[in-house]
Amino acid sequence: MYQPDLVKEIFSSALPGEWSRWQWQFSHRIRGLKALSELLQLSPSEIGTYRDLISEYRYAVTPYYLSLIDWSDPNDPIKRQCIPDPREITFSLPGSEIDPLAEQTHMPVPGLIHRYPDRVLAMVTNTCATYCRHCNRKRTWKNPEAGNTREALGRMVNYVASNPHIREVIVSGGDPLIMSLGLLDEFLGSLEAIPHVEVLRIGTRVPVVLPMRITDDLCQMLARHRPLWVNTHFNHPREITPESTQACERLLKVGIPVSNQTVLLKGVNDSLDVMRDLFCGLERIMVRPYYLFQCDAVKGTDHFRTDIRRGIEIMEGLWCKIGGLCIPNFVVDLPMGGGKAPMMPSYLLAVDRNEAIFRTYDGCIIRYPCPGGADNPP
Ligand code: SF4
Known part of the structure; x- marks a missing residue:
């Protein structure tokens, strides 16, 4: 398989044992214009475009996730998800916005989204191991990578404590599993101590892009806060590797159920065969496909959007052809914070x-x- 020189260099720079250390992976993330220029062999005239692109939407990719790319395929689905594409700043469909779900206007305290009566979503950091080009929170990338302070997390906890209707807290970001173990433990513990909080949920792409982060220490810590669910984000069957399988298995072994949400992405997974392989593959590794999302109308991601009917066709193609455990709910998150609307072929x-x-x-x-x-x- 063809690999650019930079990729070979990164792989060979890991000393024995380093590749499987999440800290090494995180500190060796590929970022910056020079690396991008080498990876894509940019011509001098292209460099300016990419400079503008990454100053608008940053990028970083773990060596592990980069290693999944087949560089001989110009349409490689892993590459599409993590390597910046000029269409992020040049292509826009009518109606797309930086925050179409109006998350910013549903924040009673900074970083805490309260949209549904019984649950809230806490954005605890704006940092991710790898920045997905289709992310619907690209608006948060303008700020330097940072986690919320203990004080800011405390304000979220106080809000939850003073609202007895909240029974579930979704801890999201960015990626919460990038936080320090101690601070995440403390935050989960404070939420768990609130009598009306029944369930915690963590939204993370770490099992897919930095699976070595799912260490025994992390699993033991999370297990102390059960009932706690992990919801991860596989988009393509090639992301189901021995490493990501082991990461999910570690969570399952300590009693943490793992479910998955996929985003329907043009050129990545908008085909029946890919979706079938993905959802059956997830079932095999005991990860429950939970949601298939229509791509949100987010500025900077329009080149990933498909006709909404494509998703319904895919669902129709899956229904009864594979077991119900493999079939997620296909939903669109409605603009203006209207909540999720399911879309199923009607029988x-x-x-x-x-x-x-x-x-x-x-x-x-x-x-x-x-x-x-x-x-x-x-
Ligand atoms: S891991 Fe989640 S929050 Fe981070 S870039 Fe990907 S989709 Fe966005």
């Missing part, structure tokens, strides 16, 4: 008090008698 053609008429996944028509059952006596 119910008609219903009245006598019967419901269905089409099956393979095109037959089947009648179900008396749909009201005992609630609808003749």
